[in-house]
Amino acid sequence: MFDWAFGTWARFGDQIIVGFVETFYMVAVAFSIALVLGTGIGMALSLCSRGGPMASPLLASPLAVVVNIIRSVPFILLLIIMAPVARALIGTAYGIYASMISLSVVGVAIVARLVEQAISDINPQVFHTARSMGVSRFQLVTEFILVEARSPLILGFTSAIISLIAYSTVVGVIAGGGIGYLALQEGFYMWNQPLMWVIILLMVLAVQVIQLLGSALARMVDKKGKSRKS
Amino acid sequence: MITVENLSMDFTGKAGSAKALSDVSFAISAGEILGIVGKSGAGKTTLLRLLSFQMRPNSGRILIDGEPVDHTTSARALRRIVQQSATVFQGFSLLYNRNVVENVALPLKLRGMSRSQREEKARDLLNFVGLAHRARAYPITLSGGEAQRVAIARALVTDPKILFLDEPTSALDSQTSKDILDLVKRTHQTYGVTIVLVSHQIEVVRYMCDRVLHLEQGRIKRLGPIQKAPQFHVETMEQIWGMPDV
Ligand SMILES: Nc1ncnc2c1ncn2[C@@H]1O[C@H](COP(=O)(O)OP(=O)(O)OP(=O)(O)O)[C@@H](O)[C@H]1O
Ligand SMILES: [Mg+2]
Numbered sequence: 153m154f155d156w157a158f159g160t161w162a163r164f165g166d167q168i169i170v171g172f173v174e175t176f177y178m179v180a181v182a183f184s185i186a187l188v189l190g191t192g193i194g195m196a197l198s199l200c201s202r203g204g205p206m207a208s209p210l211l212a213s214p215l216a217v218v219v220n221i222i223r224s225v226p227f228i229l230l231l232i233i234m235a236p237v238a239r240a241l242i243g244t245a246y247g248i249y250a251s252m253i254s255l256s257v258v259g260v261a262i263v264a265r266l267v268e269q270a271i272s273d274i275n276p277q278v279f280h281t282a283r284s285m286g287v288s289r290f291q292l293v294t295e296f297i298l299v300e301a302r303s304p305l306i307l308g309f310t311s312a313i314i315s316l317i318a319y320s321t322v323v324g325v326i327a328g329g330g331i332g333y334l335a336l337q338e339g340f341y342m343w344n345q346p347l348m349w350v351i352i353l354l355m356v357l358a359v360q361v362i363q364l365l366g367s368a369l370a371r372m373v374d375k376k377g378k379s380r381k382s
Numbered sequence: 383m384i385t386v387e388n389l390s391m392d393f394t395g396k397a398g399s400a401k402a403l404s405d406v407s408f409a410i411s412a413g414e415i416l417g418i419v420g421k422s423g424a425g426k427t428t429l430l431r432l433l434s435f436q437m438r439p440n441s442g443r444i445l446i447d448g449e450p451v452d453h454t455t456s457a458r459a460l461r462r463i464v465q466q467s468a469t470v471f472q473g474f475s476l477l478y479n480r481n482v483v484e485n486v487a488l489p490l491k492l493r494g495m496s497r498s499q500r501e502e503k504a505r506d507l508l509n510f511v512g513l514a515h516r517a518r519a520y521p522i523t524l525s526g527g528e529a530q531r532v533a534i535a536r537a538l539v540t541d542p543k544i545l546f547l548d549e550p551t552s553a554l555d556s557q558t559s560k561d562i563l564d565l566v567k568r569t570h571q572t573y574g575v576t577i578v579l580v581s582h583q584i585e586v587v588r589y590m591c592d593r594v595l596h597l598e599q600g601r602i603k604r605l606g607p608i609q610k611a612p613q614f615h616v617e618t619m620e621q622i623w624g625m626p627d628v
Binding site: 296 | 431434436460461462463464465467468469471473474475477478479480481488489491492520521522
């Protein structure tokens, strides 16, 4: 029954493996950058907003506008807009490295919003408690925010990774490489339907595994949700 | 020890501005238990948060041992002042993702104390509040009274000079309330710490305090020592002073 799948695997197996490796490479690099910059920007967005614990709307408002603009530009257009930037940075607007640049930009915006949301969901009492202990700003972040919001943060990061995988399939249009490129070239232009379905199947599987891992980790570090024995 | 001069605080929000405190002046002497009473919304929590420097007043100032603390005080100096006090909040204030002993040890961690030292100190305090056996439990599993005892242990772990308690018993049944209040009394005797206790329950302040400050709509209605004679039954705020308010 799955002859077509095995036949496809026999012919395209190597290319599929290379495609996945490229996709995960791109997503890993983009997510690492997004994790660092996006978390920083997300914290600034929530902590510096009006009424936040370090209120300075002059910083938060423009930042929020930039993040929203990035999130509202369709990714395929962002790839085109970012072409000159990629050319300036790495000398070419095509290929896997150019793709990483656009993926990082959108990743930063996604992560920033998720982090902002996770932090604004923290019970305000946590901030009162922190202040009553005379914490520094650094300690407020490391000992209070990152500890109390770690479960929603992990879930947010998981969904950011999955979004980046989805976005990464679009970079085929700039010959970005990865599994999306293979699907586009062979599956669409060459109309190789079995190959397309094999790729879709594998991607569904990959996303499921990532979500399961993320959810399990989030549940493991969450001590708030359900009662536990001491 | 603490002098409060003409403290005022209003909150401006969407609904306009609300005057939480107006022109409040008084002093707290070292080692006393001062009660702050008043109806809901009278400004009790606001006053406590100003006294513990968790926020700044709109006007007026607070002096500690004669030294004013104001906008010229550096952030670092202010942090040191804050760290000499500790607050037990109205309602649940433990951190969910840390277990009991980690919660109690947290203020010491913030001061850079090593793990073994701070957990030892935390365990001493858990012993003091009678919860050593719950050291590894997470806060979600504690009863209201247990959570409040952990909060008291956490407040005491840094040997504060002054302890602020905001309605420490308002969410508890009467027997648990009495246990907590006796624990606070024992704290006062053991550590000689100055205590400021906010409550809207007359019986609580009557049981605990030497002196009471009665707030009404952000102003001091009356301040002074209270009638402690046990046979003297009180029902209204006015009666705790021991004689009719004139
Ligand atoms: N952060 C805030 N923003 C806006 N208004 C506030 C804020 N905190 C307090 N207020 C207002 O200030 C007034 C005093 O509040 P406060 O919390 O000090 O009262 P309280 O005496 O502690 O009352 P309760 O017994 O209910 O705890 C209230 O009218 C309240 O609505
Ligand atoms: Mg209050």
